[in-house]
Amino acid sequence: MKVNNQNAYPLYAQIADDMRLNIQTEKWQEGERIPTEMELCDIYHVSRITVRKAIDELMKENLLIRERAKGTFVKKSFQEEENHFTIVKGFTRELQERGKHAKTVHIEVEVSHADKKLSKFLNCQVGDEILILKRIRGDEESVFAYFITYIVNNRDYSLEAKDYYASFYDYLNTKGISVNQKREYIEAIAPNRDIQKRLKIKEVDPVLKRVRFTSQVSQGFYEYTECFYIGNKYRYYLDLT
Template sequence: MINDKKSQPLYAQIANDLRENIRTEKWTEGQRIPTEMDLCDMYHVSRITIRKAVEELVRENLLVRKKAKGTFVNHYSPEKTNHMTMIKSFTREMREQGKVASTIHAEVKKVTADYQVAKYLKINPGEEVLMLKRIRGSDKDFLAYFVTYVPYQAYFSLESKDYYGSFYEYLNSFNIFPTQQVEYVEAILSNKEIQTLLKLTKPEPILKRVRFTTDLTNGFSEYTECYYVGKKYKYYLDFSTN
């Protein structure tokens, strides 16, 4: 529901609604979305407002514009990639660079999985998942924002204080050892939310990394979206050939 009395700008409300269409697969991958004029009629707003909302999703790589054809859903599908990389936590990455990792803020809660999260975790929509949001850095410098989803287990703490260290070390304490990882990395421009969370004064290049990990011995799975300040972070890959 779009409400012009809400503190959130209209374009941001519409952008959230469009994201929901993609997450629930009301709009499927490759599908052309309604034209700007059609969206104006649907939401009863100006063309400028619609354009700003659509641009948000284009920056997030959820939509792609094709010249003379329109705007299409460019939804990422993890099943299409088979590249495995070494699982490395943020704590370890900082340690290897001679820095000490810190968690500046953490919040955790139990939620129900929407269609997108369920698809990535290979569970059913509506099942309980642990959602963990953290702002991470080094020496009080804001470097990254993480949003993590894992299938909920009763032994997982719902106290934020328990998630200020390495999340993978926390998982290890429950004999969960993710051994496979699939991820993709892309450069995007920070939106208002990321700018606020990472203390950015203006839109800046951000490195977005989406990660999927599994522990095949116990059926564990993880889906994480990471947002790194581009000018402060270097991304390294460890790989081997057979």
């Protein structure tokens, strides 16, 4: 990651964001010692003071822990604190802002159980019951997105597909859940067979994978979603204001 010295967002916060993502995506595993402060200085090209402030930020969030004479480690069974508030923009609103109408053409609702990876992302125990939503979406002109959403099934969530055709976040609002934290990363991938089948594309067609983590910690809500977009039909916009 290259930090932006011209960005009004503090350098230590930019670094903390990147380090937090390393933990959420398991690039840095639970219990693993992270690079030393000097190594992080070399990675991010910043001073040791800046690196320490970034580490302190993640320690406040219970993501990292320092052990004297040993180093700094990823804390086991992390839980984010409610420090950073953002407005989460869902697919429906995203298209509305571009003058388009979001369309859902197919939904599957499944009840399953959390494995180790999902238990970390959803802040639950391995084996806890989870709800999986698989949605194929697009606009008035074409279908170009496949969403797989995971949430803990500890509320009276509907198991009826018809209840999830509109905005997922609007549905959550009916349950008293107002998501206010979001982290995302985006990467280009080659589609596997499931994605090819869902989006009716070929193995050689480019796909944009967008992974989203959202939460409302005070209500004990966590969401993990993988979004797959057909590369030549979707453009991702960043709001830098």
